[in-house]
Amino acid sequence: MTTTTLAVLVPLLPFLGAVAGLLLGRTAPGFVRPLAVLPALAAAVLAVIVAVRQGGGRAIDASTQLTPTGSVPIDLALHLDGFAALVAVLVGVVATCVQLYSTGYLRDDPRYPSYAALVSLFTSAMLLVVYSGDLMVLLVGWEIMGICSYFLVGHYWETPEARAASLKAFLVTKLGDVPFLFGLFALATDAGTFRITGILRAVGSGGLDHPTLIALLLLAGVAGKSAQFPLHTWLPDAMAGPTPVSALIHAATMVAAGVYFVARLLPVFAASAAALTVLAVMAAVTMVGSALAALAQDDIKRVLAYSTIGQLGYMTGALAVGDRGAAVFHLISHGAFKALLFLGAGVIIHAAGTNSLAAMSRMSGLPKRIPDAYWTMTIALFALAAIPPFAGFFSKEAVLVAAEHASLGDTTGVPSGAGWTVLVAGLLTALLTAAYATRLWLLAFRGRGPAVPDHGRQPLVMNGVLWVLAVPSLAFGLAVTYLDDWFDGHALTPTVTTAVLGTGVALVGGLVTYGAWRHTTAMAARPPIGAVAAHPEDSPAVSEAEAIATHTPAYGDIASAPDPADPGRLLLGPLHRHAAVGFHLDAVYHALFVRPVLAGAELVRFLDREVVETYVRGAGAVPRLLGAGVRRAQTGNVQTYLSALLAGSVVLAIAAVIVAAVGA
């Protein structure tokens, strides 16, 4: 088979798996698991083959046109370059891991068939986005991901948090998608085509009339999908979904789509210095803000969610300084270790029976119960904190090097202000990232108190997946010297200055957090706070759903817990209160959007009840009055009827005569 055929099969197989899973889910439950895992696995293998054949060489383009679509043609097009090949491999591998993990994690879930089918559909949509060479086809995958995320985040729809979160994820990303759509149309109108190659050619020849407008419109959609400030608020709330979904959304799909989209169309953004500056500022605010918020969260998954936002900030920062190689490099390595972190967090939540770090810090012996998760999570946290030689170190260094080049004015077309912004914010975030990674590790695994109840061994499939993902988290960075050819050809190797700076601030952050923890852990002697849900014989998802549902009643808030033993509280000081609620952005949105909409709804309700209803009642009352009047005329006296009849006839006759006389 040709490379093109294989590439077509990559998104097609999960799609067929999703369709088959939805159709057969009820009638043939035995086929659901193979139908979920095998297409994803096959897609991953095919993606690897495609990547090997493509080999980082010239981009492969293939297209077919199903039907003429007016002035701007829409093609079913493939555009396979090094970025697409490698990201597809990441998506395939992570999706396979997530599907495998889900078979254990949701093994007794009554809605598992539809869940697995939606995950397959999600994967297929992301692969479509990755391989598509036509922006309209890309948009199809983009929107399918939106609706799939809505369904998957709302998987535990019995809990109000999940319902609210799924709705929020959908609405906020849609808020970005509307300008995104306008941006796509504007881009296609300027370039005369939806094909990526055609657009890049048009940009190269300066054929774009409104680069800043287009770039900013597209950025809105990217901010929504990739959870960048100010449209990031859906991502922490999306933690109400099952852990494997979080892993899928955060590591390989959905949030990666935005970054990947900008990477594909980077020349369009690079054509406008204003857009790059906006992108840089957006990235900087996102990075620092999310890292501070992560330090204050109590829910282990929310910590990871904010960390995702921050790492996405690194990627957009790399794009803002014009180095998409670094961005996609970080995307891939982050995908590996973030998937590992989430899947490990799922194991921890099941073993500890809670998702609260405050509760975990009051129980001991967690590493002994789940040694696989302990070791793999440690590796992933090192990667997150960018400690050499883990994968995160190399990719983050690539970003910082690119920012350094830009700030020194070495990169053409990129304002050096953007470079400085990204560089400073990146270093600050490196410090904070190490701090919250250390805090997470210490609170989760170094708790003191009664021993964790024994739930038995975790399912083999879940532990196996963790070790599979640990390999790239550990070693992917070593491939850095080979990656240049796949991307634009920039060197991605770290330089001494940034390596020393980055690692130094990371070590400082980690050590300061450790010191703070030593200081505060003495206060943890109080009895355990919070509720622990233990369901050793049920599937792990049950514990998680219960933990999500009980967090607010137990701690008064979904995001934080009143725990004096938290080192984050000491480190952040007065900032902690604001960081815990995401710097009140939700409250701002509530005041800006939710309350006016509610007021409008109230007004409409009032108008409906008082005004429209009055008309309706009047419309009912007038015929009733008329009816009463007509009924009164029904006297039963024949002479009255006859009088009225004859009077009417006389009137008609006179009218006819008068008309005739006048007419004559």
Next chain:
Amino acid sequence: MSHLAAAAEQGFLSPTGVEIAFLLVGIATLGAAVVTVTTKQLVHAALWLVVALGGLAVEYLLLTAEFIAWVQVLIYVGSVVVLLLFGLMLTKAPIGRSPDADSGNRWAALTVAVAAAAALVWVVVDAFRTQWIDLDGPAQGSTRVTGEFLFQHWVLPFEALSVLLLAALVGAIVLSRKSDNDKEQR
């Protein structure tokens, strides 16, 4: 053509003897009719009806419809009014003035009647003010003529009418007969 010629000869303000007679009898007839519908004494109403119907018979004579005039006298004055009088008696109508002879509808009735009269008179006068009836020549309604046209041209409807009369006769008998139940009760 002939009546146009007659119209030219006869003026509106020079009434012939027949016209004067017609007018006088007409006024008497109308007066009797008005009294019939307004009097408070029910039996008097029937008697005034006789006067009105008799006046109409005279008008038929003046219009040279002799046979119809006699039929009018025979059937209306002779039988219908007698029937009506019997009806009044059978329903124990009060003799003498009865104050409630008119219903509460009379003002509405008056309005409708006056309006209809005004409209009709206006239209009729407006339509026929230049038309004249030529009464000269052989009588058009003598018994002979009537017998000829009735039994030459109208014989079939005439026979059908006899069936209708029979049906009415039977119907009247059935309706006015006292039922068997009534008899048993007594």
Next chain:
Amino acid sequence: MHLAYPAVLAALLFCTGLYGVLARRNAILVLMSVELMLNAVNLNLVAFDVWLRDTLHAGQALTLFTIAIAAAEIGIGLSIVLMVYRNRGTSDVDKLRDTAEGPAADDEASAMADKAAQEAAQKAEAAA
């Protein structure tokens, strides 16, 4: 003779009968008024027959038929009046009001409508 004389006389007689039909209370008097109206029509028929000199004499033939039908009508009508009088003890037309819309039925219907509206309003409250 001027055609307007019989025509106007017929019109006035007809309207007199009309008044009688509408204003009289006793059913037999109403029947008398009907006779007056029929006679007015007869007069018209005869007058126009003479005026037109119709060879078929349709007007006069119709007048004869009308007289016969009037006789039949008065027979049937009187027997009906007699029956009504026998059954109800009166022959006044404005007392025969069986087809009137009763006030009780009216109140009941409106009360039911009000109740239904109230229930609907309560349901709407509960739903809101």
